Amino acid sequence: MSISKSKKTALLTGAAIILFSTPILANHGLGLRGPQILPQNYGMQYNGAAYIAPQAQQYVYAQPVYGQPGPQPQVGYGQPVPRPQIGYPAPHLQTLPQAPVQRYQYASYGQNLGLRGPSNGFEFGGTSVRTSVRHTEKMLDWQENTTGKSLTLLANKANGTLAPNSLTIGAGIKGGLMWQKTSVPGQFPILSRFPDFSPNTDDQAGVFAINNAALAITGTFGEWTSFYLQPEYSETEFSSTQSDFQLRKAFVVFGNLRKTPFYAAFGRKTIDFGNFDGYNAFTHTEAQHYFWAVSDQPVLEVGYYNINNGLKLSATAFSGGRQLRTAYAGEENNIGNYAASIEKEFRFRNGSAFTVGTSYLHDTIYRNNFTAHTFGLINTLPPPANFIEYRNSAVDAFAEYTSPFLDLMVEYTTTLEPWAAAIPQDAAGNVDPAYLDTAGNILFDQNLEVLVAQARIKPMLPNGKRLAIAAVGSWGTIGDDFVGIGTGGQPTTWEKNQQHALSVEYPINDYLDFGAEYIYNKGFIPFVAPQLVSNDETEAHAINVGFKARF
Numbered sequence: 001m002s003i004s005k006s007k008k009t010a011l012l013t014g015a016a017i018i019l020f021s022t023p024i025l026a027n028h029g030l031g032l033r034g035p036q037i038l039p040q041n042y043g044m045q046y047n048g049a050a051y052i053a054p055q056a057q058q059y060v061y062a063q064p065v066y067g068q069p070g071p072q073p074q075v076g077y078g079q080p081v082p083r084p085q086i087g088y089p090a091p092h093l094q095t096l097p098q099a100p101v102q103r104y105q106y107a108s109y110g111q112n113l114g115l116r117g118p119s120n121g122f123e124f125g126g127t128s129v130r131t132s133v134r135h136t137e138k139m140l141d142w143q144e145n146t147t148g149k150s151l152t153l154l155a156n157k158a159n160g161t162l163a164p165n166s167l168t169i170g171a172g173i174k175g176g177l178m179w180q181k182t183s184v185p186g187q188f189p190i191l192s193r194f195p196d197f198s199p200n201t202d203d204q205a206g207v208f209a210i211n212n213a214a215l216a217i218t219g220t221f222g223e224w225t226s227f228y229l230q231p232e233y234s235e236t237e238f239s240s241t242q243s244d245f246q247l248r249k250a251f252v253v254f255g256n257l258r259k260t261p262f263y264a265a266f267g268r269k270t271i272d273f274g275n276f277d278g279y280n281a282f283t284h285t286e287a288q289h290y291f292w293a294v295s296d297q298p299v300l301e302v303g304y305y306n307i308n309n310g311l312k313l314s315a316t317a318f319s320g321g322r323q324l325r326t327a328y329a330g331e332e333n334n335i336g337n338y339a340a341s342i343e344k345e346f347r348f349r350n351g352s353a354f355t356v357g358t359s360y361l362h363d364t365i366y367r368n369n370f371t372a373h374t375f376g377l378i379n380t381l382p383p384p385a386n387f388i389e390y391r392n393s394a395v396d397a398f399a400e401y402t403s404p405f406l407d408l409m410v411e412y413t414t415t416l417e418p419w420a421a422a423i424p425q426d427a428a429g430n431v432d433p434a435y436l437d438t439a440g441n442i443l444f445d446q447n448l449e450v451l452v453a454q455a456r457i458k459p460m461l462p463n464g465k466r467l468a469i470a471a472v473g474s475w476g477t478i479g480d481d482f483v484g485i486g487t488g489g490q491p492t493t494w495e496k497n498q499q500h501a502l503s504v505e506y507p508i509n510d511y512l513d514f515g516a517e518y519i520y521n522k523g524f525i526p527f528v529a530p531q532l533v534s535n536d537e538t539e540a541h542a543i544n545v546g547f548k549a550r551f
Contacts, residue, residue: 128166133510135161136170136550139216139228143284144277146292147341150253150265151305151312153218153226158257162220170216174282176546179206182524183539189497189521190283190542194235209235211282211546214248223259227252227267246324248294257307265301270294271327272301272314273339273361274396275411279456279470280503281515282544286450286474291394291413293339293361294325310345312357320363322378329363329391338362352403359396366448367392369420369429371528384429388420388442407456414449421530422448422479422494432482450476465507474499478525486532494534497523513548 122129138145138152145152156162178197180188186200191207198205214232230249251267271293278285284292295318303314320329320336329337343357368389372381398411423444424432435444454472461467479494486492503517524538 128163130163130166130168131170131551132156132161132168133170133551135168135218136172136216139218139230140170140172140212140214140550142174142212143280143282146276146288147270147272147274149228149249149270150251150263150272150301150303153228153253154255154257154263154305157220157226162218162226164223165221166219168216168218168220170218170551171214172216172548172550173210173213174546174548175210175213176208176282176544177206178209178542178544180204180519180540180542184524184535187524187533187535187538187540189499189524189538189540190519192524192526193289211235224254224256225252248324251298257305261304261306263303263305265299265303267298268295269299269301271299271318271323271339271361272303272316272341273359273394274413275357275398275400275409277400277409278472279407279409279454279468280472280501281470281505281517282503282546283499283501283517283519283542285411285452285454285472286476286497286499287396287411287413287452290326290448290450290476291361291364291396292325293323293327295327296322296324310347310355312341312343312345314341315339322365326364326394327361328365328367330367330389336363350403352401355398355400355402357396357398361394361396363391364394364415366394366415366417366419366421369423369425371421371530377528384425384427386425386429386431388423388425388429388431390417390420392417392419405458407454407458409452409454411452412449415447418444418446419448419478422446424480424482424484425531427532434482444480446477446480448476448478450474468503468505470501470503470505472501472503476523476525478530484531486534492531492534493536494525494530495536497521497525497536511549511551514546515548516543516545518543 135152135156138156139149153162157164162168178191180191180198181204182188183203185203186198188198188205191198191205197207197209210233212232212234214230217229219227228249228251230247231245232248233245235244247268249267249269251265251269253263253265255263257263273293274287274291276285276288276292278288297319299316299318301314301316303312305312316339317335318327318337320331320334322328323337327337327339331337339359339361341357341359343355345353345355347353368383368387370378370383370387370389372378372383393416394413395416396411396413398409400409401407423442424435426432431442431444435442437443452472452474454470456468456470458466458468475496475498477496481493481495484492484494498521500520501517503515505513505515507513519540519542521540521542522538523534523536524540525534525536
């Protein structure tokens with residue numbers, strides 16, 4: 001077995017202790033990881049002569065004028081702060097000196113040429129229509145900020161990145177070359193996540209693919225209500241049972257961070273569980289691949305985010321049945337699944353920050369031994385004759401350190417019970433006698449778990465732009481060291497797998513990044529029928545080269 005239950009308990013208990021232990025030197029009041037405006041890899045940003053940490057930028061940048069200066073606002077929930085004399089105010093400005101007065105103050109890469117805020121826009125039917133590459137980049141980031149979209153929207157509305165009473169239109173695309181060489185023909189650990197990409201007789205495959213192409217449509221009408229729509233196209237879906245076109249997100253957020261730390265969101269969105277950020281350029285970590293929870297039905301999220309002390313709490317309720325990713329409960333037509341999350345961020349005077357968080361998901365797809373995960377397969381294929389089913393919750397804990405030059409993160413996610421499909425059994429679901437006691441009880445106790453550790457450095461180039469160089473390691477444990485009999489009588493093993501990535505990304509400009517990554521995989525363990533085709537000794541090498549563009 002991999003990690004004992006006592007060690008898991010100690011690990012999660014330790015994370016909880018850290019969560020509520022406040023460092024003495026922490027500088028509170030600069031926000032949380034979720035609503036960052038600018039990507040950390042752009043690094044050195046300045047407000048006048050003062051350095052601004054990437055995580056603090058949303059509270060500092062002055063925004064375009066949307067009207068005449070008015071009375072001094074009350075932000076920080078009743079704490080008055082000076083108002084910059086350049087129009088729509090940014091909250092919580094007292095911690096850093098202000099730049100000279102000007103109509104627009106942009107972020108910079110060290111040469112005052114950084115990401116622009118809202119465009120001047122135009123009027124259409126009485127509605128202000130604009131673009132904002134800052135906002136688009138965070139809302140359509142498929143590698144980072146994956147579970148923080150509600151707060152990103154609220155923060156960008158509060159700090160002026162989103163103009164009031166306007167419609168902001170954006171779009172993004174991520175794509176390029178996916179190439180892989182495997183030690184066993186047909187067993188491609190990455191490309192086989194997308195079956196149409198990998199012929200089962202080849203030991204090498206390469207395709208050009210559009211990983212994601214999406215619109216980001218944001219409305220900010222009134223002081224308290226905002227909405228977001230994200231229709232999306234992807235060629236890395238299971239095309240036989242899933243559509244290439246999906247409405248990935250459609251939700252409304254009720255809240256105003258200038259006036260209250262409380263908010264609510266309703267609609268189709270990512271469930272607030274886990275962190276699952278990946279520092280590498282294109283490929284998801286194993287934690288995100290195993291546990292990223294995206295809803296297929298409306299969810300209700302209520303939360304609390306205090307911009308003064310960096311505390312974030314959220315609770316989410318949603319229907320049972322199969323969601324788009326990970327979440328799956330038995331109560332098909334009832335509110336039968338839940339999630340909860342807590343995070344605390346500590347900021348230091350040198351521009352660095354430390355964040356810890358833990359979260360809980362009530363039920364998951366790892367609740368039975370029926371591995372037809374997609375809606376189409378669930379509705380068309382019969383479950384095993386010996387159907388094993390029980391609720392299987394998941395927990396997550398992470399810690400992240402960020403600074404202008406270096407980012408570090410570790411995240412551990414696990415189910416609270418074994419995945420029923422990983423218990424050694426025959427095709428009919430009958431458990432191997434070695435894993436049964438005399439009373440017929442199942443003795444298998446290996447939970448599905450993954451540990452991710454990653455680091456990124458951001459050296460400044462002579463042109464003032466920051467290169468991002470990342471190393472990301474994922475270690476997953478699925479089953480026991482049992483050897484089964486798979487398709488064609490071949491032996492199968494599905495104990496553990498690994499995925500390690502090295503990547504580099506370069507920002508061409510505000511709208512375009514180029515990147516390249518190398519991926520090493522050990523273990524071919526698909527999550528559909530793992531006991532029939534798995535081989536945890538398969539080794540594969542992949543190279544992905546591509547781009548990310550947005551406006």
